[in-house]
Amino acid sequence: xxxxxxxxxxxxxxxxxxxxxxxxxxxxxxxxxxxxxxxxxxxxxxxxxxxxxxxxxxxxxxxxxxxxxxxxxxxxxxxxxxxxxxxxxxxxxxxxxxxxxxxxxxxxxxxxxxxxxxxxxxxxxxxxxxxxxxxxxxxxxxxxxxxxxxxxxxxxxxxxxxxxxxxxxxxxxxxxxxxxxxxxxxxxxxxxxxxxxxxxxxxxxxxxxxxxxxxxxxxxxxxxxxxxxxxxxxxxxxxxxxxxxxxxxxxxxxxxxxxxxxxxxxxxxxxxxxxxxxxxxxxxx
Numbered sequence: 001x002x003x004x005x006x007x008x009x010x011x012x013x014x015x016x017x018x019x020x021x022x023x024x025x026x027x028x029x030x031x032x033x034x035x036x037x038x039x040x041x042x043x044x045x046x047x048x049x050x051x052x053x054x055x056x057x058x059x060x061x062x063x064x065x066x067x068x069x070x071x072x073x074x075x076x077x078x079x080x081x082x083x084x085x086x087x088x089x090x091x092x093x094x095x096x097x098x099x100x101x102x103x104x105x106x107x108x109x110x111x112x113x114x115x116x117x118x119x120x121x122x123x124x125x126x127x128x129x130x131x132x133x134x135x136x137x138x139x140x141x142x143x144x145x146x147x148x149x150x151x152x153x154x155x156x157x158x159x160x161x162x163x164x165x166x167x168x169x170x171x172x173x174x175x176x177x178x179x180x181x182x183x184x185x186x187x188x189x190x191x192x193x194x195x196x197x198x199x200x201x202x203x204x205x206x207x208x209x210x211x212x213x214x215x216x217x218x219x220x221x222x223x224x225x226x227x228x229x230x231x232x233x234x235x236x237x238x239x240x241x242x243x244x245x246x247x248x249x250x251x252x253x254x255x256x257x258x259x260x261x262x263x264x265x266x267x268x269x270x271x272x273x274x275x276x277x278x279x280x281x282x283x284x285x
Contacts, residue, residue: 005046006053006074012039014066016276020249021063023133023222029181030060043068050074095135096142098164103192116167119192120160133246136272136279137161137220140244144216145170152214152236154206155221155247159186159199165216166198174214176204209236220246227259234264237284243267245280253278 010018015034022030022043030045043060047053053074061068092101097115111117134157141164145151151165153175162175163186177183186201202208206229209217217237219226226233226245237243248256250273257269260282268283 003046003048003077004050004053004074005044005077006057006072007042007044008057008061008068008072009040009042009070010064010068011066012041014064015041017065018043020276021065023247029056046077050076093135095139098138098142098167100138100160100164118160118163118167120158120189132274132277133220133248133279134160136274136277137218137244137246138164140242140279140281141165141216141218142168144242144244147171149216150214150238151216152209152212152218154209154217154219154233156186156201157182157220159189159201161218161220162186162199162201163189163193163195166195167193170198170216172214173199174202174212175199176202176208178203178205206232209233212236213238213241215241216244217241218244218246223248223252223256227256230259230263234260234267234282234284237282239284241284243282243284245282246277248278248280250276250278253280256280 015032019032029047030043033042033044045053045056047056057072092099092105092109094100099111099115099117101109101117101119103119106119109117138161141161145165145168147169149170150172151162151170153162156162156175156177159175162173166173175186180203183201183203187196190196190199190201209232213236215238217233219233226248233243245256253271257271257280260280264282266285269280271278271280
């Protein structure tokens with residue numbers, strides 16, 4: 001698989017604001033790299049070809065809070081090189097008895113007795129668990145899923161939430177994303193963990209929810225999309241079920257809470273913050 005990388009250095013003090021832009025606008029295939037000792041940072045994109053890389057950079061450049069320190073030049077990546085570039089910023093982590101571990105640590109990682117491990121190859125899809133928004137979702141998910149639960153993951157990224165639900169014993173798990181690359185990587189992660197027959201991954205948007213319901217519905221998407229589709233999201237939660245919303249900047253939390261309170265005033269809500277991000281959990285009566 002031959003791909004093209006484009007890498008631009010940005011001011012170190014613009015990292016948080018740049019990260020917010022990438023997530024809030026749902027810009028695919030971009031990531032941020034930091035050297036905290038040297039106080040340097042780069043925005044890095046990986047794309048199918050040189051032309052696409054240049055087009056996406058032109059779009060991103062106008063959206064960044066600070067301009068690049070120099071104009072980048074795309075470079076071709078050798079087969080497999082792009083995957084290796086992600087290893088430097090994907091570390092193993094855990095919550096409760098579940099561990100999320102990169103596949104390249106499979107030979108060396110030893111979980112405590114009784115714990116479960118989800119092996120991941122994040123590839124180019126967002127969602128290794130290392131971002132605050134994913135962590136907020138996972139920490140909600142672990143105590144909620146029971147054997148027999150039906151779980152839906154809207155905007156599945158690399159599949160970490162859906163696959164975690166299956167590992168926790170959910171009876172039915174369905175996950176979708178508008179990005180075909182994310183769905184492909186999610187399916188690879190399912191196969192890696194022997195969960196291909198436990199989770200259905202498909203390409204789709206929030207219209208897929210019509211006529212469907214889950215006991216737990218996860219939506220780690222930017223705030224404006226959540227509020228715009230509040231009615232569809234609440235309708236897809238079964239009675240007694242829980243809607244978990246993330247991808248919300250802490251400054252936007254009250255706007256999201258208000259939008260959902262107008263549609264589901266009787267639902268019990270709870271929120272938490274982690275860094276500059278927040279979640280919102282809504283329980284249907």
